[in-house]
Amino acid sequence: MPYVIRFFQFWYDFVVGDDWSVAAGVLAALVVTFVLARHGVAAWWLLPACVIVVLFTSLRRSIRRSG
Amino acid sequence: MGSIFLIMAAFLASAVEMVEALTIVLAVGVTRGWRSTAIGTLTATVALAACVAVVGPALVRVPIDALRLVVGVLLLVFGLQWLRKAILRASGHKALHDEDAVFRHELEGARRAGTAVRAGMDWYAFTVAFKGVFLEGLEVAFIVLTFGSAQGNLPLAAAGAAAAIVLVGVAGVLVHRPLSRVPENSLKFMVGVLLTTFGIFWSVEGTGIAWPGSDAAILGVLGLVVLSSCGLTMYLRYERKRVPAPALVAGDRGS
Numbered sequence: 291m292p293y294v295i296r297f298f299q300f301w302y303d304f305v306v307g308d309d310w311s312v313a314a315g316v317l318a319a320l321v322v323t324f325v326l327a328r329h330g331v332a333a334w335w336l337l338p339a340c341v342i343v344v345l346f347t348s349l350r351r352s353i354r355r356s357g
Numbered sequence: 358m359g360s361i362f363l364i365m366a367a368f369l370a371s372a373v374e375m376v377e378a379l380t381i382v383l384a385v386g387v388t389r390g391w392r393s394t395a396i397g398t399l400t401a402t403v404a405l406a407a408c409v410a411v412v413g414p415a416l417v418r419v420p421i422d423a424l425r426l427v428v429g430v431l432l433l434v435f436g437l438q439w440l441r442k443a444i445l446r447a448s449g450h451k452a453l454h455d456e457d458a459v460f461r462h463e464l465e466g467a468r469r470a471g472t473a474v475r476a477g478m479d480w481y482a483f484t485v486a487f488k489g490v491f492l493e494g495l496e497v498a499f500i501v502l503t504f505g506s507a508q509g510n511l512p513l514a515a516a517g518a519a520a521a522i523v524l525v526g527v528a529g530v531l532v533h534r535p536l537s538r539v540p541e542n543s544l545k546f547m548v549g550v551l552l553t554t555f556g557i558f559w560s561v562e563g564t565g566i567a568w569p570g571s572d573a574a575i576l577g578v579l580g581l582v583v584l585s586s587c588g589l590t591m592y593l594r595y596e597r598k599r600v601p602a603p604a605l606v607a608g609d610r611g612s
Contacts, residue, residue, distance in 0.1 A: 305431060305494070307438040316557070316560075324564045334566050338557050338578060342585045348441055349589060352585055353450050356606040 308353070315344035359572065363508045366551040367517030370500045373544040374493040375525040380456045380535040381489030384463030389482035396478070402522075405494040409501055409515060416506035426563025429556050435499065436552025443546035444586060448593035450608040456537040500552065507559050521574040550586060554579045573600030 308331045319340035327335040386394040416424065445451035463485075470481045497518050505514030528536055557578050561568065568574035 304499075305435055309438075309441070312437050312441070313434045316430065316437070320430060320564065322558055323566065327564045327566045332566050334561050334568055334574075337561050338581055341437070341553065342555055342581075345437060345441065345444075345585070346589060348437075349444060349593060351424060351443070352445060352606050353593070356450070 309348050309352070312344055312348050315340060315347075319344075359508055359575065360510060360513060361549055362555070362575070363504055363514055364517035366504055366548060366555075367497070367501050367514040368521045369544050369547045369551075370538050371497045371518035371522050372525055373539070373541050373548065374497050375522050376456065376488045376536045376539050376541060377454070377459070378493040379525055379529045380460050381463050382486050382495075383529065383533070383535060384460050385467050385482050385485045385489075387487060388464055388467035389479050393479035393482035394486045397483035398490050400483075401490035401494060402488045404491060405498050407587060408495075408498050412473045412502055413506065413511045413515075416502060417509075417511065419506075421507075421509070422563055422565070425507050429561075429563050431556075431558030432500075432503050432507075432552050433556025433560055436554075436556050437504075438549075439545055440549030440553055440582075443542055443549050444593065446542045447546060447590045449597050450593060454537040456539075460535040460537075476544050490568035495530075499612050500548075504552075504555065507555070523582075530580070546586070550582050554582050557582070605608040 316337075320356050323333050323336045326336070382394060382398050385397075388471070419427075442451065446453050467481070467485065472479065473479075501514040501518050505511035508514070525536065554575065558568070558575050570577070
């Protein structure tokens with residue numbers, strides 16, 4: 291069992307890294323984009339905008355944590 | 358156009374990760390001898406090539422829309438990690454990767470470790486070389502697999518990565534010391550930008566939305582990511598000068 295946990299832990303660290311909020315923000319933005327697409331709204335602009343906001347907040351959080 | 362970005366991302370990511378792997382291999386080889394180190398390096402390279410050869414053809418069979426959605430999200434999250442760390446380094450909030458310091462650290466570790474020769478192999482040298490090359494190479498394999506399969510051209514991505522491995526390998530043999538002059542952070546910044554750009558592009562396509570201008574929209578997304586990243590770097594650099602210097606962001610795992 292510990293091997294299975296370690297396996298998933300490794301891939302989580304590998305893909306998501308040390309700030310889970312980036313992955314959470316990206317997924318949330320994508321879900322909203324998907325829902326809007328199902329309602330006929332071509333929200334191609336939403337994800338790029340959210341990515342910039344997510345990146346900015348993640349950078350601020352990293353700096354605040356170190357300070 | 359996509360092919361140029363594909364080969365560029367695979368080449369740059371591979372080059373920068375191989376520079377880091379080379380530092381470890383050199384430190385172990387110089388201290389513990391080259392035979393076991395070379396076998397460890399070769400085994401890791403074969404293992405990585407096998408991963409790409411096994412997973413690659415399976416990915417190609419996944420329907421392209423589903424593949425681009427999954428790959429897009431993975432590339433985006435993974436690429437943002439690279440970009441985040443590159444921006445923190447470029448703005449002075451995180452220490453730059455110092456290959457000379459890593460080399461000295463690995464050299465010290467290899468000297469202190471006891472000799473455990475079994476079956477004619479120095480297992481310390483084998484394990485450290487294997488782990489170094491495999492773990493650094495895994496990021497490259499991930500990029501080659503995701504980027505290559507979503508672009509529908511896995512061989513081109515593999516060729517880009519292989520070219521970088523050969524180039525760094527030859528440079529390492531010629532110079533015989535860590536390639537500390539390679540601008541690692543700039544390369545990581547570029548790779549982060551490319552992964553984020555294609556991650557955004559494919560994720561949105563995967564939801565069923567068509568980009569205005571079709572594939573040409575990649576250039577627009579690229580421009581937006583470049584401008585935002587440079588803007589954030591300048592802003593954080595300005596803030597660091599304005600406010601008394603806080604401690605550097607810790608941790609240097611992965612990218």
